[in-house]
Amino acid sequence: MQRHLDSLRLSNGDVLDVLVVTAPEQSLRDEVLHLLGHKGEPWESHLVAALDGTADPLETRWYLGSLAGRPVSNIMTVERSGVGILGHVFTEEPHRRRGICRAVMERQMADFRERGGQLLLLGTGFESVPYRIYESFGFRSLRDGFMQYSVRPVEDFETAWFAQAPAHIEPAAWEHWPLAAALASRPDQSGLRSVEWGVRDLANLEWPYCRFMKLRSQNLADGVMAVTPTGAVVACATYAPLQLGGSGRAWPGVWLVDAFAHPLHIYKVEQTLAALPLPPGKGLALVPEGDELRVAAFRSAGFMKEGVLSDLVPKGALREGVVALGKWTEPAT
Numbered sequence: 001m002q003r004h005l006d007s008l009r010l011s012n013g014d015v016l017d018v019l020v021v022t023a024p025e026q027s028l029r030d031e032v033l034h035l036l037g038h039k040g041e042p043w044e045s046h047l048v049a050a051l052d053g054t055a056d057p058l059e060t061r062w063y064l065g066s067l068a069g070r071p072v073s074n075i076m077t078v079e080r081s082g083v084g085i086l087g088h089v090f091t092e093e094p095h096r097r098r099g100i101c102r103a104v105m106e107r108q109m110a111d112f113r114e115r116g117g118q119l120l121l122l123g124t125g126f127e128s129v130p131y132r133i134y135e136s137f138g139f140r141s142l143r144d145g146f147m148q149y150s151v152r153p154v155e156d157f158e159t160a161w162f163a164q165a166p167a168h169i170e171p172a173a174w175e176h177w178p179l180a181a182a183l184a185s186r187p188d189q190s191g192l193r194s195v196e197w198g199v200r201d202l203a204n205l206e207w208p209y210c211r212f213m214k215l216r217s218q219n220l221a222d223g224v225m226a227v228t229p230t231g232a233v234v235a236c237a238t239y240a241p242l243q244l245g246g247s248g249r250a251w252p253g254v255w256l257v258d259a260f261a262h263p264l265h266i267y268k269v270e271q272t273l274a275a276l277p278l279p280p281g282k283g284l285a286l287v288p289e290g291d292e293l294r295v296a297a298f299r300s301a302g303f304m305k306e307g308v309l310s311d312l313v314p315k316g317a318l319r320e321g322v323v324a325l326g327k328w329t330e331p332a333t
Helices: 029-035 043-052 100-114 129-136 154-161 174-185 206-217 268-274 292-300
Strands: 002-009 015-022 059-067 070-080 083-091 119-123 140-143 146-150 168-171 222-227 233-243 250-261 281-288 304-309 322-329
Touching (some): 002 100, 015 100, 029 043, 029 059, 043 174, 043 206, 059 100, 070 100, 083 100, 083 174, 100 129, 119 174, 119 206, 129 146, 174 206, 174 222, 174 233, 206 233, 222 268, 250 268, 250 292, 281 292, 292 322
Parallel strands (some): 083 119, 250 281
Antiparallel strands (some): 002 015, 015 059, 059 070, 070 083, 140 146, 222 233, 233 250, 281 322
């Protein structure tokens, strides 16, 4: 679906049309893929899935700045239940420094608020030119270039969004991308939360979750999410191949298993882990030694303590060691 948002005249007299394209969409499929073709994988997997309608109910929108009917600038948002990630901000080189990106973003942010949006996350270079632009739109740093925008005070959003409530389990899907990102963006001092996604106290999941979904499409990863009535992901459990250092090669038959939750929902880790369908082979989990609730949750899921590792993460990040827990899963008969 396409929707025209505004037309404005640039300083040289060109008319910029700003429109929003909501997935799935075929009429501008080639234009969007051409404009963002430099992104490569795993981003392309999401772009194709969204355009073709296989990433629903994730709400993917491309806010396009178009000159003479041809898109030259883009801002993408991926959203669910009013929570989203802003990314793929790009303007073709010949059309930069003409105010096009700012004009598109002004319309995008206004549209987000008008649709009832609540929270947006993004990643950029700390104190870079884009950082200052995002700051002028109300984004604030969570850490360095990891930024958030909240329509209302963040404390009010978090109180309502992460309120204690029963949760149901859903298989990991594209729709959970911004929701898991919101969970990982909330500070938590428990330490190492997800090895695969690089979450210690907080982290930006814009790239890690997209890569995770690429692996899932290849049957190399999977996960489950605990979702409350507000739409919030409050706990998650995943597995992915155990990588060998920076080589990108996986250790055959060994799966890295992660599970974490919002502090108010830490007791849901056991429920979430119990629903995770582990493949045949060896599951390996790494949990801070002092996080007794998560260690107990892994034990309840059949994992056995195999040792304690020291100096696994930079000094100062954890006061205790890291417990290694393992579980063998046999092939289905």
